[in-house]
Amino acid sequence: MSASLATRRRPRDIVLRLLVVTALVIDAVVHWQLAPGYQLAAPAGIGQGNLFRLEAVAAVLVGLYVLVRGSRPAYAAALLVAGSAFIAVLLYRYVDIPALGPIPSMYEPVWFFEKALSAVAEGLGAALAGVGFLRQRGSARRRRR
Amino acid sequence: MRQNPKAMMVIVAAAALIAVSGCGSPGTDGYGASSSPPSGASSSAPQSGTATITITITIKDFGYQGPVSVSPGAKITVKNQDAQAHTVTSDDGKAFDAAADGGGGTATFTAPTTPGSYPYHCAYHSNMHGTLVVK
Numbered sequence: 001m002s003a004s005l006a007t008r009r010r011p012r013d014i015v016l017r018l019l020v021v022t023a024l025v026i027d028a029v030v031h032w033q034l035a036p037g038y039q040l041a042a043p044a045g046i047g048q049g050n051l052f053r054l055e056a057v058a059a060v061l062v063g064l065y066v067l068v069r070g071s072r073p074a075y076a077a078a079l080l081v082a083g084s085a086f087i088a089v090l091l092y093r094y095v096d097i098p099a100l101g102p103i104p105s106m107y108e109p110v111w112f113f114e115k116a117l118s119a120v121a122e123g124l125g126a127a128l129a130g131v132g133f134l135r136q137r138g139s140a141r142r143r144r145r
Numbered sequence: 146m147r148q149n150p151k152a153m154m155v156i157v158a159a160a161a162l163i164a165v166s167g168c169g170s171p172g173t174d175g176y177g178a179s180s181s182p183p184s185g186a187s188s189s190a191p192q193s194g195t196a197t198i199t200i201t202i203t204i205k206d207f208g209y210q211g212p213v214s215v216s217p218g219a220k221i222t223v224k225n226q227d228a229q230a231h232t233v234t235s236d237d238g239k240a241f242d243a244a245a246d247g248g249g250g251t252a253t254f255t256a257p258t259t260p261g262s263y264p265y266h267c268a269y270h271s272n273m274h275g276t277l278v279v280k
Contacts, residue, residue, distance in 0.1 A: 041230045
């Protein structure tokens with residue numbers, strides 16, 4: 001059994017993996033549920049609802065990747081998906097960004113339960129994915145020595 | 146013909162009074178033909194059947210700003226100041242439903258004729274809520 005595989009099977013790493021997957025699932029469910037209304041409200045370009053659906057699909061696929069593999073690339077992908085969603089929700093909450101090419105204007109200067117829940121999940125998911133990525137990198141370094 | 150100075154003075158004073166009273170601008174007495182109640186104020190239906198009141202619900206920053214109470218059957222205008230489209234949809238789905246496009250879009254609807262409290266929401270953004278009281 002390789003050192004990297006052994007690292008991934010430690011209880012602490014399994015918990016970390018499950019927490020990242022949970023965060024991605026929350027992100028996916030909230031975006032999928034909100035998508036129909038937001039598509040009608042902001043249909044310009046690709047449409048806000050379709051962007052939400054893309055985010056949800058990406059979160060599910062990356063969540064499965066982390067669940068099955070728990071590897072460095074998997075955590076990197078989770079960091080990318082959760083981190084970009086977290087930055088986007090904060091940006092569009094506080095900055096009135098106009099439409100940019102196919103991306104419609106999505107400024108929404110309010111918080112509500114689903115949005116806050118998704119933002120917290122994205123932030124924690126990104127942070128934990130970063131931890132997982134660093135742990136996997138550390139084990140890879142130890143393996144090379 | 147001999148003129149009475151006192152009578153002339155009375156006539157001149159009366160004419161001056163009439164002229165001064167006619168200088169007021171129309172609509173300044175509260176509900177003129179083109180006047181609107183202040184935004185967010187409670188509004189009532191046209192009084193004595195001669196005046197038209199514009200009742201407006203303004204949507205801004207994903208929130209409703211408008212009259213708390215209106216008269217039965219009042220005409221209500223929805224002004225959307227957000228970039229995204231919004232609706233004013235009664236929670237029962239029957240009383241009223243008006244959609245206003247983003248970027249300054251407007252819509253109108255008629256308030257229910259039955260007095261009561263009518264909660265409403267945005268069909269696109271489920272976190273947006275308001276209540277219209279008809280009395």
